[in-house]
Amino acid sequence: MKVSGGLFSSLRSPVVYLxxxxxxxxxxxxxxxxxxxILFILYLCYIYVVQAENWNLIGGFAGQIxxxxxxxxxxxxxxTAMMWIAGYPPILGIVLxxxxxxxxxxxxxxxxxxxxxxxxxxxLFLAAALQGFLLNWKFVGAGEGLxxxxxxxxxxxxxxYMALVLxxxxxxxxxxxxxxxxxxxxxxxxxxxxxxxxxxVGITRYKVLALVISAFFFGLSGGVYGHYQAFIDAYxxxxxxxxxxxxxxxxxGGTGTVVGPILGTFLLTIISxxxxxLGEIRLLVYSVAVIIVIxxxxxxxxxxxxxxxxxxLKTYIEKSKPLK
Amino acid sequence: xxxxxxxxxxxxxxxxxxxxxIVIAAICLSFYYYLGLRGELGNLPPILVSGILVGGLYxxxxxxxxxxxxxxxxxxxxxxxxxxxxxxFTFWAVNFGLDPFLAxxxxxxxxxxxxxxxxxxxxxxxxxxxxxxxxLVTFGVALxxxxxxLLLWTPDVRIIHTAISDINLxxxxxxxxxxxxxxxxxxxxxAYLTRLFLVKTFFGKxxxxxxxxxxxxxLMGIDTSRVNIFCxxxxxxxxxVAGSLIGIVFSFSPVIGGPYMxxxxxxVVLGGMGNVIGAVVGGIILGVSETFASWLLGGGYTNAxxxxxxxxxxxxxxTGIFAK
Amino acid sequence: MLEIRGLDAGYGDLKVLWDVTLDVREKxxxxxxxxxxxxxxxxxxxISGLIKPNSGEIRFLxxxxxxxxxxxxxxxxxxxxxxxxxxxxxxTVVENLELGAYTKNARKRLKESLENVFQLFPxxxxxxxxxxxxxxxxxxxxxxxxxxxxxxxxxxxxDEPSLGLAPKLVLSLFDTxxxxxxxxxxxxxxxxxxxxxxxxxDQAYVLENGRVIMKGKGAELxxxxxxxxxYVGL
Numbered sequence: 016m017k018v019s020g021g022l023f024s025s026l027r028s029p030v031v032y033l034x035x036x037x038x039x040x041x042x043x044x045x046x047x048x049x050x051x052x053i054l055f056i057l058y059l060c061y062i063y064v065v066q067a068e069n070w071n072l073i074g075g076f077a078g079q080i081x082x083x084x085x086x087x088x089x090x091x092x093x094x095t096a097m098m099w100i101a102g103y104p105p106i107l108g109i110v111l112x113x114x115x116x117x118x119x120x121x122x123x124x125x126x127x128x129x130x131x132x133x134x135x136x137x138x139l140f141l142a143a144a145l146q147g148f149l150l151n152w153k154f155v156g157a158g159e160g161l162x163x164x165x166x167x168x169x170x171x172x173x174x175x176y177m178a179l180v181l182x183x184x185x186x187x188x189x190x191x192x193x194x195x196x197x198x199x200x201x202x203x204x205x206x207x208x209x210x211x212x213x214x215x216v217g218i219t220r221y222k223v224l225a226l227v228i229s230a231f232f233f234g235l236s237g238g239v240y241g242h243y244q245a246f247i248d249a250y251x252x253x254x255x256x257x258x259x260x261x262x263x264x265x266x267x268g269g270t271g272t273v274v275g276p277i278l279g280t281f282l283l284t285i286i287s288x289x290x291x292x293l294g295e296i297r298l299l300v301y302s303v304a305v306i307i308v309i310x311x312x313x314x315x316x317x318x319x320x321x322x323x324x325x326x327x328l329k330t331y332i333e334k335s336k337p338l339k
Numbered sequence: 340x341x342x343x344x345x346x347x348x349x350x351x352x353x354x355x356x357x358x359x360x361i362v363i364a365a366i367c368l369s370f371y372y373y374l375g376l377r378g379e380l381g382n383l384p385p386i387l388v389s390g391i392l393v394g395g396l397y398x399x400x401x402x403x404x405x406x407x408x409x410x411x412x413x414x415x416x417x418x419x420x421x422x423x424x425x426x427x428f429t430f431w432a433v434n435f436g437l438d439p440f441l442a443x444x445x446x447x448x449x450x451x452x453x454x455x456x457x458x459x460x461x462x463x464x465x466x467x468x469x470x471x472x473x474x475l476v477t478f479g480v481a482l483x484x485x486x487x488x489l490l491l492w493t494p495d496v497r498i499i500h501t502a503i504s505d506i507n508l509x510x511x512x513x514x515x516x517x518x519x520x521x522x523x524x525x526x527x528x529x530a531y532l533t534r535l536f537l538v539k540t541f542f543g544k545x546x547x548x549x550x551x552x553x554x555x556x557x558l559m560g561i562d563t564s565r566v567n568i569f570c571x572x573x574x575x576x577x578x579x580v581a582g583s584l585i586g587i588v589f590s591f592s593p594v595i596g597g598p599y600m601x602x603x604x605x606x607v608v609l610g611g612m613g614n615v616i617g618a619v620v621g622g623i624i625l626g627v628s629e630t631f632a633s634w635l636l637g638g639g640y641t642n643a644x645x646x647x648x649x650x651x652x653x654x655x656x657x658t659g660i661f662a663k
Numbered sequence: 664m665l666e667i668r669g670l671d672a673g674y675g676d677l678k679v680l681w682d683v684t685l686d687v688r689e690k691x692x693x694x695x696x697x698x699x700x701x702x703x704x705x706x707x708x709x710i711s712g713l714i715k716p717n718s719g720e721i722r723f724l725x726x727x728x729x730x731x732x733x734x735x736x737x738x739x740x741x742x743x744x745x746x747x748x749x750x751x752x753x754x755t756v757v758e759n760l761e762l763g764a765y766t767k768n769a770r771k772r773l774k775e776s777l778e779n780v781f782q783l784f785p786x787x788x789x790x791x792x793x794x795x796x797x798x799x800x801x802x803x804x805x806x807x808x809x810x811x812x813x814x815x816x817x818x819x820x821x822d823e824p825s826l827g828l829a830p831k832l833v834l835s836l837f838d839t840x841x842x843x844x845x846x847x848x849x850x851x852x853x854x855x856x857x858x859x860x861x862x863x864x865d866q867a868y869v870l871e872n873g874r875v876i877m878k879g880k881g882a883e884l885x886x887x888x889x890x891x892x893x894y895v896g897l
Contacts, residue, residue, distance in 0.1 A: 080471050082416070082478060125653040132414050133653065135474060136604045143601060144646040151640070255597075259482065266475060299486035306479040310461055313472050541765070548751045548762050555749040558711060560737030560766035560814060 030274060034186075041179055045172050054171045058243070060284045061178035065236040066261025067268065067276030068185045069229040074262065075270030076193065076201040077225040080135045083142030085258030087116035087230040090145070091237025092252050093155055096163055099242060109177075109238030116234025119145075120226045127219045134222075138258075146253035160248030163241075174243045181239055185232050190273045192228075201225065233261075256298065263301045267308050269315025278317050359655060385513045386630050392515070394626020395523035396584055398619035400599055401606035402530050403577035409550040409613020410570045413462065413473045417481035418578050418603065419596025423488065425450050425579025426586035430499050439501045443525075443583045447576040454575025458568045466567070481596070488593035499586040522584040527619070529580060533573070534615045546570055550613050598642060605645040608652050611659030621660070624648075664689040664849050665710070665741075665818060670719035672709045678717070679705040681873045686866075687818065692841070692850040694864035694881065696857050696890075702873040703853040704746055707822050710851075711743045712736045723818070738766045740817030744810075746826065748803045752796040756787055756806055759795050763813030772815055780809040783839065801832040805839075812843070819843065820851040825859060837863055861885040 041061075045054060066088070074080045091112030098108030119141070126137035150158050192201070200221050241247060251257075260283075261276075268279020283304075287297055312319050374383060400422060407415045425446045432442035457480065465472040506517040537543040545566055549556045557563055585591055585599070606625050610617025625648060632644045652659065665687035673679040679702040687693045695703050708714045710721060712733035721728050728736060751759050760780060764773045781788035784805040790798060795806060804824055811819055821840070825833045833856065841863045844850050854860035861867055864881035869890065877884065884890050 074471075078469075078471060080474060122650070125650055125657075128653060128657050132408070132412065132470065132474070133608065133657075135414060136601075136608070137649070137653075139601060139604075140646045140649055143598075144643055147640070147642045255482070259478075262475075263479075296486070296490070298482055299490070302479045302482035302486065306461065306476055306483060309472050309476045309479065310465065313465070313468050541761070541770075544754070544758055544762055545765060548754065551751045551753055552749055554713065555745060555751070556762075557713065557733040558737065558743050558745060559762055559810070560734045560769070561762075562732075562734045 034274075038183060042176075045175055051171050054175050056284065056288065058171060058175045058178045060280060061175075061182035062236050062240050063260060063264055063280045063284065064182040064277055065178075065185045065232055066257075067264040067280045068182075068189050068273070069232040069236075070261040071265040071270055071272075071276045072189055072192070073222075073225040073229045075265060075272075075275075076189075077222055078201075079222055079225070080262075081138040081226075081229075082135050082262070083138030083140070083258050084229070084233050084261060085253050085255070086119065086138070086142040086145050087233035088237040088240070088257045089142070089149070089249070089253040090116040090119055091234030092241035092247060093149065093161075093237075093249075094234075095238035095241040096161055096244075096247055097155065100161075100164060105177075105238075105242050109235055109242065112238035112241075113231045113234035116237065117227050117231040120223075120230040123226060124219075124223065127222050142253055142258055146249055149249035149253065156248065158248075158250075160246055160250075162246055163244055165245045169243075171243070174239060177239050178236075181232070181235055186273065186277065188228070188232075193273055197221065197224070259298070260301070263305050265315075266305055267315060269317030271314070272317055272321075275315050275317035279315065282316065355655060382634070386634055387627060388513055388515060389519075390627030390630035391623050392519040392523050392588075392626070393630065394623030395526040395619070396581060396588065396622070397599075397602050397606055397625050398622025399526040399529060399577060399581040399584070400603040401610065401618035401622050402533055402615055403574035403581070404600070404603045405607045405610070405613055405615065405618045406533070406546070406577075407571055407574040408607060410546055411462075411466070411473070411567050412470055413466075413477065414604075415571070415574060416474060416477040416600070417457075417484060417596075418574065419598075419600030420481045420484035420488070421450055421454065421575045421578040421596075422582035422585070422599055423591060423593055423596045424453070424484065424582065426499070426582035426591045427488070427492065428579065429583035430497055430586060430591075433499055433501075439499055439583065439587060443580050446579040446583050450579035451572040451576035454572035455568050457575070458571035459564075462571065463564055463567060485593055485596065492593060494592055494594060496590050496592040497586065498590045499583065501587055504587070516588075518588050522588045525580070525584060529577065530615055530619045533577070537615065542566070542569070547613075601642070602645045605649040605652075607659075608649055608657075609659060611661040614659065614661050617659055617661040664724060665851070666722040667710070668720050668722075670706075670709065670716055670721065672705060672714055672716040672719075674705075674714070679873050680709070680716075683719070683870070683873070683875055685868055685875065687849060687851050688866065689849055690844075690847065691865040692844050692852060692863055692881075694852045694854060694860040694867040695870055696854060696860060696867060697870035699855070701870040703870055704822055705873075706870070707743055707745075707820050707851075707853055710736075710820065711741065734766075737814055738768065740815070741820070742811045742814045742816035742818070743820040744807050744822065744824065746822040748800075748807045750795040750803060750806060750810070753794060755792050755794055756798070757791045759806055759810050760787070760813050763810035764815070766814060769813060769815045773813070776813045776815060780812055783812075783842070784809055800827055801829070801836075804828060804832075804836065808839070808843075812848075816848055818849045818851060820853070822853045823855060824852075825854065825856045833859055857890065858885070861890075 041057070044057065048054065066084070070081065070084055091109070094112035094115050095105070095108035098111060099105065122141055123134065123137050126134040149155055155161060237252075264279040264283050265276040266279065267283060268277065269275025283301065286300070290297055290300060308315060314322065371383075400418070404415055404418050407413060407418075428446040428449060429439055429442045432445065433439050461476055461480065462473050465476055501518060503517045503521065508515045508517050508520060537547055545556065545561045548559070549561065549563055549566055553563060582591065585595075602625060606618055606621040609624060610619075610621030625645060628648065629641045629644045633641050665685075667683060667685040670680055670683040671678065683706065685695070695706065697703055705714065709716050712728075712731060712735075716729065723739060723741060728739065728741075731739070751762065754762070760777060761773065764770050764776055769776065786802055787805055787809055790802065795803070798806060808821070808824065811821075824840070825836055828836060837859045840850065840852070844863075852860055852864065861881045861884055867879060867881050867884045868875050869877035869884070877887070877890070879887070
């Protein structure tokens with residue numbers, strides 16, 4: 016994890032400027048681009064960024080792998096949907112979704128008593144349990160799903176901006192956490208939680224913090240997603256897809272860094288657009304890509320760039336400077 | 340890895356154990372009384388028997404997961420898919436005319452070899468990076484396998500027919516399908532053989548030693564990588580047989596791997612990591628609880644039972660009921 | 664028997680050993696002394712193959728062993744008894760000992776080795792079927808040494824065997840160690856208990872901050888003023 020001495024350590028860092036540039040461009044896109052389809056893809060992309068960054072918070076920074084974050088996504092989504100049906104304004108539903116999701120994180124606290132392995136299983140259970148529960152609950156549509164009150168004229172623009180702002184907020188939050196003392200603690204925990212505990216770090220407290228924040232943002236992302244759907248059902252919303260996509264994107268891009276998940280998200284989104292014709296293969300491609308990346312480049316693509324490409328670039332730049 | 344059961348030593352844990360036993364006994368007794376009042380006692384034996392029979396299968400799956408977890412500290416998230424692969428192999432073998440009970444040992448061997456390959460090429464090289472990368476890669480493998488199976492063999496549900504599939508045994512008025520009894524017997528025999536292997540053979544002792552202290556095992560001249568590879572193969576082979584049995588007793592399709600794996604995890608937590616006896620007993624406990632739950636509350640909630648057990652064990656005695 | 668030249672080793676970016684040069688002569692007891700954190704355990708781990716050195720070479724019986732994996736080194740006869748006992752807690756005394764003889768060669772002589780160990784440590788024979796975690800500190804140390812002996816070592820390395828033992832036990836421990844040496848096994852002894860170690864050592868090295876700062880015959884070093892002041896507390 017790049018805490019100090021990394022790319023973000025000084026404001027002269029080129030990556031920070033690139034980031035600001037891209038964000039500015041992102042804000043301006045809807046003015047120039049009118050095709051709803053492209054805006055939709057970007058909107059999804061930002062949602063994935065939120066998921067990748069926040070999965071990374073608990074899975075990459077704090078080293079506790081979660082496989083069932085779809086639970087939090089789903090809670091946010093369903094809460095927002097129900098609020099929407101009940102007639103409340105979108106923002107309210109979305110925020111409530113985020114808070115509820117964060118609240119549900121409580122169910123995972125007992126798993127912190129044992130080492131990280133059981134936390135992963137716990138998250139699987141949470142997602143599966145919620146899915147099962149909602150599939151049997153008539154109020155939310157049970158197995159048939161829920162039709163949402165989409166108005167005749169449904170613009171993507173407001174949701175595009177909501178997703179963008181959320182992605183921005185997530186990235187900035189993760190960045191600030193990474194640079195702060197909390198970030199250092201996370202790094203210590205992820206490397207060796209027994210050692211961290213022995214020097215007096217309240218490791219559970221930090222794990223809880225990471226979990227709650229990531230659950231909150233996942234819930235918000237569920238809300239922003241849910242509010243632009245015409246139909247949702249528990250099978251897909253709580254299913255493996257949403258639990259896994261954020262994770263895969265973070266891993267391929269590079270866990271443990273702030274830039275990695277964003278990189279991974281954009282890469283995978285581009286690739287999956289090309290593969291859209293193949294439909295069902297998407298998950299297969301993702302999973303094979305993840306296997307290859309973990310096996311041969313555990314630090315992700317951003318890890319390769321920082322470890323191999325950057326130093327070589329630096330020496331190249333040094334060498335091509337004229338001698339004085 | 341435990342080869343014997345012992346009582347907890349401290350006062351608080353003895354107290355906890357006593358309280359839990361008393362509570363469980365009270366629940367069972369009041370339940371019995373309640374059923375007696377309603378004249379439904381007659382239903383009790385068939386449900387118990389049914390639960391035990393199912394539980395044996397859960398136990399078999401759990402043994403494989405438990406050994407891998409105990410020796411390598413890796414949560415084998417693709418255990419479910421290995422299980423289904425085993426089932427498919429037996430299914431196709433039966434289609435070609437081979438007797439299913441002959442096909443099972445072959446399925447064991449094939450999946451054993453597959454397990455060896457998976458471990459040596461993909462998982463083993465990652466062990467030096469910590470515990471998270473191997474777990475993540477098994478997750479990737481699980482999804483990859485599942486999607487490949489879906490593509491190749493469609494999500495259709497299949498059943499493996501055997502010569503004894505239609506026979507029902509009549510024991511003191513209860514009608515039991517013969518397949519379930521045979522499945523339970525096979526599961527118990529395999530579990531017993533595994534235990535024998537762990538306790539009596541040198542290699543098995545080495546396995547147990549590594550699960551207790553892997554660095555020192557190296558100093559004994561034990562080739563830990565080779566043992567890890569064997570151990571994973573063993574787990575995969577056991578999964579193959581379990582999958583075949585499940586295909587015979589129930590039915591299977593490419594997507595059932597997940598739920599069985601979830602239940603196996605609940606059983607492993609219940610019985611203690613690395614504990615073969617614990618896995619079998621835990622499986623039976625889960626099986627019985629599930630059958631009762633499904634009788635009382637209806638079929639949709641069976642998965643919730645596993646989750647409940649998982650959480651309860653983590654809260655009351657995280658190391659499992661049989662651990663020290 | 665064991666020649667170490669210019670060894671640099673550590674954990675990742677953290678370098679612990681700097682240019683260590685050391686000789687262990689056959690049939691002798693060689694002691695490596697030094698304060699906590701000097702790198703003594705790191706040294707043993709590197710010899711056993713648990714740590715890969717950054718540079719330098721290790722020769723055993725004339726051959727370079729850097730490429731060998733840990734378990735292969737055990738097969739060669741290099742056996743380490745690690746710091747803090749490190750037994751297999753849920754296995755019995757006998758099972759721990761049997762596992763010590765895991766390598767093919769050791770397994771052939773298992774019965775013989777077991778008899779030897781029981782003769783050396785009769786209390787282990789008494790407690791043979793007890794779980795290793797039920798033994799007292801001194802008994803655990805005996806079990807650890809016994810387990811090491813089961814591997815039919817040519818070079819036996821002990822990492823701080825007297826750690827945590829009562830003084831009376833320390834005396835009998837060092838007697839036992841001397842006896843093991845007399846039976847023909849070369850010893851490399853890492854210790855903080857300088858007085859006891861030097862009393863049985865033929866050769867001794869002092870390691871401080873990862874560097875060898877002194878070397879000499881056991882008896883000589885015992886009388887050396889620096890050693891006396893820094894380590895024996897006079």
